[in-house]
Amino acid sequence: MNKELEHQFVTELENNQNIVHKVCTLYTNNRDAHKDLFQEITIQLWKAYPKFRGDSKFSTWMYRVALNTAITLYRKSKRTIQTQDYESVIFKIKADEYDATEEEQLKLMYKAVKQLGDIDKALVFLYLEDKNYREISETLGISEVNARVKMNRIKTKLRTILNP
Amino acid sequence: MMDELELLKKDWQNKEEHLPKLSYNDIYQMLWKKSSSIVKWILIISILEFTIPHLLYLLPGVSKSFETYEKLGVKDISTIIWIGGYLVALYFIYQFYRRYKEISTLDNSKKLMEKIIRTRRTVKHYVIYSLSMLFLTCLIIMVGIYLSDNLTDAFPAANDGERQISPEKFKSVLLWSIGVFSILMVAFMGGIYFLLYGLLLKKLNRNYKELKRLEV
Numbered sequence: 001m002n003k004e005l006e007h008q009f010v011t012e013l014e015n016n017q018n019i020v021h022k023v024c025t026l027y028t029n030n031r032d033a034h035k036d037l038f039q040e041i042t043i044q045l046w047k048a049y050p051k052f053r054g055d056s057k058f059s060t061w062m063y064r065v066a067l068n069t070a071i072t073l074y075r076k077s078k079r080t081i082q083t084q085d086y087e088s089v090i091f092k093i094k095a096d097e098y099d100a101t102e103e104e105q106l107k108l109m110y111k112a113v114k115q116l117g118d119i120d121k122a123l124v125f126l127y128l129e130d131k132n133y134r135e136i137s138e139t140l141g142i143s144e145v146n147a148r149v150k151m152n153r154i155k156t157k158l159r160t161i162l163n164p
Numbered sequence: 165m166m167d168e169l170e171l172l173k174k175d176w177q178n179k180e181e182h183l184p185k186l187s188y189n190d191i192y193q194m195l196w197k198k199s200s201s202i203v204k205w206i207l208i209i210s211i212l213e214f215t216i217p218h219l220l221y222l223l224p225g226v227s228k229s230f231e232t233y234e235k236l237g238v239k240d241i242s243t244i245i246w247i248g249g250y251l252v253a254l255y256f257i258y259q260f261y262r263r264y265k266e267i268s269t270l271d272n273s274k275k276l277m278e279k280i281i282r283t284r285r286t287v288k289h290y291v292i293y294s295l296s297m298l299f300l301t302c303l304i305i306m307v308g309i310y311l312s313d314n315l316t317d318a319f320p321a322a323n324d325g326e327r328q329i330s331p332e333k334f335k336s337v338l339l340w341s342i343g344v345f346s347i348l349m350v351a352f353m354g355g356i357y358f359l360l361y362g363l364l365l366k367k368l369n370r371n372y373k374e375l376k377r378l379e380v
Contacts, residue, residue, distance in 0.1 A: 010191050017191070021183040038186075040201060042194040044269050051270060065269040068276050071371055073201035073269070075364075102171070109172045118367070119374045122273070127169070128176040141274025146378040155169065162168075 009049050012058050013042065019062050020045075022129075026114070026121050027070040036076075041069045063126070064139050071118045112161040120154050127151065202364055203267055203280060209360060210287045213294075214257055241304060249297060256290040277372040284361065291357050295350045302346030306339055 013020075020041050024034040045065050052061050113124050119140070126136045137147040263283040269276065329337075 006192070006195065010188055010195070013191050014186070014188050017186055018180050018183050025183075034184075039194045039197055040199060042191060043197060043199045044201065046195050047199075048269050051268070061270070064272070068269045068271075068273055069201070071273055072276055072280065072368055073203060075200055075202055075205070075367075105168065106172060106175050109168060113172075117374060118371050119273075128173050130173070130177070139272055140375065141272030141276075142375060142378050150378055158169075 005049070009046060013045060013062075016059050016062055019059060019129075020066050023066045023070050023125065026125055027074075027118070029114075033076065037070060037074055040074050041066045044069045044073065060135075063129070063131075067122050067125070067139060071122060108162055109158070112158050115161060116154065116157065120150075120157070123147065123151055123154060202368065203264075203283075205364055206280070206284060206287070207264060209364075210260060213287060213291060213357075214253060214260075245297065245301065245304075252293065253290070256286060256293075260286045260290075274372075274375050277368055277375070280365075280368060281372065284365065288361075291354070295354055298353075299346055299350050302342055302349075306342050309335060309338055309342070 020038055023041065024037045028034045028037050045062065048065055113121065116124065122140060123136060126139060133144050133147045137144040140147070142150070260283065263279065263286055267276065267279045267283060271279065
């Protein structure tokens with residue numbers, strides 16, 4: 001593989017790494033696993049990179065590969081033992097940013113999202129990333145109507161988790 | 165709830181500064197690490213499945229058994245099975261390779277899962293085929309033994325020493341042990357295979373079902 005392609009790829013991934021970190025945060029429970037998944041996604045992105053022809057934005061393409069890796073391809077490696085109490089940096093809310101009730105509410109929301117299944121998480125993730133239903137349905141391979149139906153079910157599910 | 169999700173969305177999008185930051189070099193190093201994806205595992209397991217049964221023929225004991233086949237009068241039929249077996253294996257390898265190559269992370273999630281399942285199905289068919297061939301071979305040997313008049317020629321070991329056993333008894337013991345052995349062997353190998361894939365594809369199957377369920 002030529003040097004220029006490597007450089008181009010690493011630069012683009014460096015600039016867009018937040019997308020991958022967010023996926024890792026949702027799908028893993030500790031730092032080792034986060035790193036492990038990040039690495040697997042990077043490998044998969046790199047493998048697919050020659051096929052990426054720029055007909056869509058680099059970031060759009062990243063969402064797809066990253067989610068596919070997290071949902072389908074990734075196997076937890078042995079050294080990543082799940083810990084329940086791990087709270088990733090993203091869930092830490094600065095005290096001065098919000099009032100107490102809102103902060104508490106957000107914490108509960110994040111916790112509830114983490115409890116969802118892999119597919120539900122993917123939907124919520126794309127929703128939080130401000131993707132429309134067309135993009136969500138295209139990424140997951142379901143119809144737009146079904147994406148809406150599913151999202152409504154997830155909202156109900158989240159509500160039950162929050163108010164048992 | 166609507167408002168809560170909107171609140172979460174707002175918060176989520178403000179979180180970027182709290183995310184870990186990897187340097188150019190960190191990412192560059194990752195390019196050369198080995199993947200441990202399930203697709204890679206399927207490839208490794210499949211290569212083993214395709215090669216192990218064929219490596220068996222290289223064992224001296226197994227090639228010697230061809231002499232036994234000859235004496236039992238089943239040599240021709242086992243040679244045909246053997247050559248046919250290679251042709252079928254080649255066909256499966258070709259099919260597997262074609263489907264494996266089609267797997268792409270650029271597809272949508274559902275399509276990706278379908279392609280992996282289809283690739284795996286090729287291996288599944290190959291394993292079912294191999295196990296039935298193994299069983300069939302044992303069956304043919306059993307028929308050969310059953311029809312054979314002088315077993316002691318085919319199995320000289322049975323005739324040595326003082327412990328002479330009657331040919332009838334030897335025949336029935338042999339038939340029973342081959343019968344039991346073949347069933348155990350097929351059950352054992354089949355068991356390992358389904359356990360292996362069951363574990364490997366547990367997550368994929370669960371998520372695929374979840375996506376499929378939406379269509380009803």
